Amino acid sequence: MTQLELRELRKTYRSRGRPAVDAVRGIDLALRSGELLGLLGPSGCGKSTTLRMIAGLETVTGGDILVDGRSVIQSPAQARNMGVAFENYALYPPLTVAENLAFGLKARRRAARGDVTRKVADIAERVGLTDLLDARPAGLSSGQKQRVSLARALIREPDVLLLDEPLSHLDAAQRDTTRRELKRIQRDLGHTTILVTHDQEEALSLADRIAVMRDGVIQQLGTPYEIYDSP
Ligand code: ADP
Numbered sequence: 001m002t003q004l005e006l007r008e009l010r011k012t013y014r015s016r017g018r019p020a021v022d023a024v025r026g027i028d029l030a031l032r033s034g035e036l037l038g039l040l041g042p043s044g045c046g047k048s049t050t051l052r053m054i055a056g057l058e059t060v061t062g063g064d065i066l067v068d069g070r071s072v073i074q075s076p077a078q079a080r081n082m083g084v085a086f087e088n089y090a091l092y093p094p095l096t097v098a099e100n101l102a103f104g105l106k107a108r109r110r111a112a113r114g115d116v117t118r119k120v121a122d123i124a125e126r127v128g129l130t131d132l133l134d135a136r137p138a139g140l141s142s143g144q145k146q147r148v149s150l151a152r153a154l155i156r157e158p159d160v161l162l163l164d165e166p167l168s169h170l171d172a173a174q175r176d177t178t179r180r181e182l183k184r185i186q187r188d189l190g191h192t193t194i195l196v197t198h199d200q201e202e203a204l205s206l207a208d209r210i211a212v213m214r215d216g217v218i219q220q221l222g223t224p225y226e227i228y229d230s231p
């Protein structure tokens with residue numbers, strides 16, 4: 001069980017010949033162990049930047065990120081036990097779905113072969129990929145790729161799960177199923193999770209609390225009930 005805390009987290013992008021962009025301008029947030037926080041807000045408000053900093057994929061301009069009370073901002077991405085499923089799925093084209101999943105597991109720790117096979121089968125069943133284990137990414141629809149990406153994040157049994165629009169490429173029926181699965185997985189395994197979404201229904205059905213971002217800050221924070229029922 002894992003607590004995640006952001007303190008005064010900031011990010012300014014600077015590139016030569018262009019004005020600096022203050023993408024994240026001081027975020028304070030504390031997630032309880034096993035909590036699922038929905039992160040909402042208009043495009044460009046800093047949601048992805050926030051996730052990438054937590055994941056260790058983006059440097060931090062200021063502030064701190066604490067996992068169980070310990071700062072992780074000096075730790076490289078591989079050293080943080082985080083499961084990440086972002087829009088750009090980054091599946092390895094030459095590998096099958098099963099190999100892509102196993103790769104996520106092996107990158108994390110040396111696992112026994114039988115153990116890897118069992119875990120791949122288990123997670124594939126949870127997200128409905130059993131029939132696609134021998135397929136290669138090029139042959140998959142974007143919705144299927146998205147489920148592989150989700151499975152690859154989950155298979156590592158991460159302390160923290162970071163999901164950026166994980167259901168955006170699914171059709172309505174798949175979205176319903178995957179959302180239910182995600183909820184069950186979240187309940188069973190108790191990951192501390194941040195889920196970025198544009199979809200209010202997704203946020204309502206999955207999130208314990210919702211944070212609404214705007215212009216690099218958190219404008220509103222509360223239960224779905226508080227956020228959507230407030231005037
Ligand atoms: P969101 O995920 O909410 O759409 P982002 O975190 O992607 O927002 O972007 C926040 C702001 O930072 C935007 O103004 C975006 O253009 C800018 N930004 C994002 N990534 C970069 C980057 N690598 N270099 C410069 N600016 C960036």
Ligand code: ADP
Pocket residue numbers: 044048087
């Ligand atoms: P998202 O949908 O996750 O918010 P974006 O479309 O904002 O993604 O950005 C996609 C990619 O482009 C990201 O890797 C981000 O870092 C980069 N990016 C976004 N805005 C800028 C920018 N103004 N300058 C340079 N890179 C950017």
